[in-house]
Amino acid sequence: MYPVERWAYANRLGRRHPAEKLALAGGMLLLSLTLPAYPGAMLIAGVMAVAAVGVAGISPAAYLRMLRVPAGFVLAGAAAMAVSVAPGRDGWHVALSPEGVAVAASTALRSLAAVCSMSFLALTTPVAELVGLARRWPRLGTAAEVALLVHRFLNVLAGTLTAMRVAQESRLGYASPRQAYRSLAALAACLLPRALDRAHRLERGLAARGYQGGLPVLPSARRPLSFAALAGILALELVVAALGACLGGRGAWPM
Amino acid sequence: MHIMEGFLPVSHAVGWSLAAAPFVAHSAGAIRRQMRERPGSKLLMGASGGFCFVLSALKLPSVTGSCSHPTGTGLGAVLFGPPAMTLIGSIVLLFQALLLAHGGLTTLGANVFSMAIAGPWVAFAAYRLARRAGASPAVAIFLAAALGDLATYVTTSVQLALAFPDPAGGFEGAVVKFMTVFALTQVPLAVSEGLLSVLVMNALAAHNRPELQELGVFPKEGVAG
Numbered sequence: 001m002y003p004v005e006r007w008a009y010a011n012r013l014g015r016r017h018p019a020e021k022l023a024l025a026g027g028m029l030l031l032s033l034t035l036p037a038y039p040g041a042m043l044i045a046g047v048m049a050v051a052a053v054g055v056a057g058i059s060p061a062a063y064l065r066m067l068r069v070p071a072g073f074v075l076a077g078a079a080a081m082a083v084s085v086a087p088g089r090d091g092w093h094v095a096l097s098p099e100g101v102a103v104a105a106s107t108a109l110r111s112l113a114a115v116c117s118m119s120f121l122a123l124t125t126p127v128a129e130l131v132g133l134a135r136r137w138p139r140l141g142t143a144a145e146v147a148l149l150v151h152r153f154l155n156v157l158a159g160t161l162t163a164m165r166v167a168q169e170s171r172l173g174y175a176s177p178r179q180a181y182r183s184l185a186a187l188a189a190c191l192l193p194r195a196l197d198r199a200h201r202l203e204r205g206l207a208a209r210g211y212q213g214g215l216p217v218l219p220s221a222r223r224p225l226s227f228a229a230l231a232g233i234l235a236l237e238l239v240v241a242a243l244g245a246c247l248g249g250r251g252a253w254p255m
Numbered sequence: 256m257h258i259m260e261g262f263l264p265v266s267h268a269v270g271w272s273l274a275a276a277p278f279v280a281h282s283a284g285a286i287r288r289q290m291r292e293r294p295g296s297k298l299l300m301g302a303s304g305g306f307c308f309v310l311s312a313l314k315l316p317s318v319t320g321s322c323s324h325p326t327g328t329g330l331g332a333v334l335f336g337p338p339a340m341t342l343i344g345s346i347v348l349l350f351q352a353l354l355l356a357h358g359g360l361t362t363l364g365a366n367v368f369s370m371a372i373a374g375p376w377v378a379f380a381a382y383r384l385a386r387r388a389g390a391s392p393a394v395a396i397f398l399a400a401a402l403g404d405l406a407t408y409v410t411t412s413v414q415l416a417l418a419f420p421d422p423a424g425g426f427e428g429a430v431v432k433f434m435t436v437f438a439l440t441q442v443p444l445a446v447s448e449g450l451l452s453v454l455v456m457n458a459l460a461a462h463n464r465p466e467l468q469e470l471g472v473f474p475k476e477g478v479a480g
Contacts, residue, residue, distance in 0.1 A: 002354045029361055033265045070356045073259045077415075085432040086424030092431065099422040107262060107419070114261020118360055122353045130353070142287045142297075143279075147346045149301025154308040154350065161309050181447075185454030188310055192334070193463045196470075199302035203295040213294035 001155060004066065008126045012057040017225040018129040020233065024051065025121035027237040032113035035241065036248025037106035041113035043244055047236070048116040056124045066119045071112065078108040127151050129220065145215055157195055164190060257366055258411060260352070260359025267418045272364025275345075278372045282341035303335050304343045308350055325448045326407055328374030329400030330455060333382050334470055337375040344371025369410035378403025396456045401449035408437045408445075 008014065013021060025048075032044045052058045081104040084097035121130075128151065134144040164187055168174065173183035203211070263271070289296050311327050331340045345367045351357040358366045378399040385395035412433040421428035459467055467473045 004354050026360075029261070030265075032261055033268065033361060066356055070259050070359075073257070074262070077259065077262060080432060080436050081419055083432065084421050084423045085428045086421060087428065092428075093423075095423070097422050103419060103422075111259055111261035114359065114361060115259070115356065118260050118352065119356065121360075122356070127350070127353060142290065143283050143342060143346070146286070146297060146300050146304065146342065147349065149298060150304030150308065150343070150346045151350065153301045153305025155305075157302075157305045157309045158312075161313075181451060181454060184313060185451055185458055187313070188330075188451075188455040189458030189462070191309065192306055192459060193466050195302040195306040196299065196466050199295070199298040203298045206298075207295075211294060213290055213297065215297075 002158075003062065004122050005127065007058055007062055007123045011124050013055065013124045014126070015222045016229070017223060018125050018133055019225055020229050021121055021125045022130065022133065023230055024233045024236075025117045027233065028117040028120075028240070029114055031237060031241055031244065032110055032117060035244035037109045039247050040240075040244030041106075041109040043240055044113040045116040047240060048113070048120045052116075052120045052123060056120070058123050063119065063123065066123060067112075067115060070115045074108050074111045074115070077111075078104040081107060126220075129222075132219070148215070153195065153198065156198065157191060160194055161187065161191060257348075257351070257358035257370075258362040258414065260356075261361055262359075263362050263365055263414070263418050267414070268361045268364060270364075271362075271368050271414065275364045275367040275372060278341050279345055279367065282338050282345075285338045286342055300339065300343060303331075303339070304346050307331050307343055308347045311347065311351070312355065325444075325451065326370060326374060326404050328370060328407060329378040329382075329396070329403035329448065330452045332375035332378040332403060333396060333399055333452075333456070334467075334472060336471070337379045340375040341367075341371050344375065347371075365411075365414050369407045369414065373410040374403045374407040377406035392460070393453045393457065397449040397453050400452035401445045404441065404445035404448050408441045409434070412437055 028044050028048055032041055035041070035044070049063065052063050053060050082096060082101045084095050084100045086093050086095075128148060131144050131147045131151070134140045134147075168183045168187065172179070174180045206215075286296075286300060307327050310330075311325060313325065328340070328344070331343065335343060345363075348358055348363060348366050348370060349360075352359050352363065381402040382395045382399035385398050386392070390398070412430055415433045416426055416429035419429055420426045421432060424431070460473075464473065
């Protein structure tokens with residue numbers, strides 16, 4: 001089980017209706033893209049960090065670990081943006097441009113705010129409940145059921161893969177690059193037939209219980225959708241939007 | 256190459272989602288028809304998606320010594336076909352965003368376009384053309400995986416360049432800039448992913464011919480591949 005998923009079940013907001021958490025994270029995602037990056041993005045990042053660590057009770061270390069990988073990618077992408085490349089008379093020129101730096105800084109801030117919002121959603125809402133929301137729409141029903149099956153299989157297969165990898169490593173399967181390629185290829189080639197075999201076994205088991213193509217499941221025990229909570233979330237988003245829009249434009253950076 | 260959460264402006268995020276939507280809808284429709292004939296194919300799709308997700312999380316030793324993740328688009332397109340790969344890839348990208356924080360929800364449309372549409376179709380076309388031109392299966396798989404990988408990063412470069420044109424060099428300057436960043440890191444990876452895909456297919460063809468026939472990679476009657 002991925003550590004994210006363990007938190008998604010075991011946090012203080014775990015039993016709340018997924019639509020409430022989706023409204024908060026989705027609204028903040030939208031705001032992080034539309035508000036002026038300075039100071040709006042910082043405001044959003046702060047609010048979402050408080051929501052995750054303070055309200056949902058996610059450990060700060062787990063939250064930071066979730067942010068670490070995307071933050072690295074964001075900084076690398078922003079570094080490429082800060083540099084300007086243009087065709088000149090004697091070939092291409094590379095320079096550090098002030099506009100480029102401004103765009104890079106605001107994009108990095110925006111992206112960081114969005115990552116904070118998305119991490120809140122991932123750490124507080126189990127995947128099964130989030131995808132389960134989409135099942136009610138008939139057009140999305142099939143895709144949602146396939147997504148739930150993918151989620152089930154990826155957890156099962158991750159366990160198989162770890163066991164196979166340990167077996168390979170304990171036989172020096174990754175001692176040299178050449179050996180590592182062979183081992184990785186064997187890993188993938190052994191995993192595919194096992195994955196297909198699992199699907200067949202599941203199919204036989206379901207067929208024995210009258211499987212016609214539908215996969216009904218019981219909803220998990222959780223509180224019903226609270227309109228008071230939704231109203232509170234909407235109010236919070238309006239306050240953040242108003243603050244971000246008022247304070248924006250007076251900041252140090254253009255945009 | 257994933258575009259991170261919140262990296263694209265709203266108009267671009269919406270635009271790429273709209274561009275990807277017809278492909279995903281076509282893929283979902285094809286799969287729904289297939290499921291009506293054979294209910295078990297839904298489970299097969301689930302297993303294939305799980306397989307793609309788990310493989311994409313593997314670390315691949317690169318020629319330059321660094322490590323990165325295979326995109327798996329080439330192998331997936333040859334094994335499952337591009338229409339199925341579009342829906343499977345979109346679901347895998349959603350879970351990569353939620354479980355691994357790779358990519359994002361706002362950039363899902365752009366990432367689906369580069370990794371679940373452009374990559375698989377280019378890989379599949381390369382595989383078919385190479386086979387028709389008389390290339391051996393190994394060469395065809397290598398070309399499919401390497402070109403599929405390259406197609407995803409060219410698409411990503413264009414997506415980033417459209418969103419962030421260079422202040423001095425404009426769109427072309429930005430394309431050159433992002434392409435050089437990715438070319439340095441991704442070309443060795445495309446080659447290593449091509450090699451790995453050949454090894455995987457060799458092992459599958461040697462030991463798991465019935466499974467490959469079930470997926471439709473090889474014809475049903477035992478023809479030497």
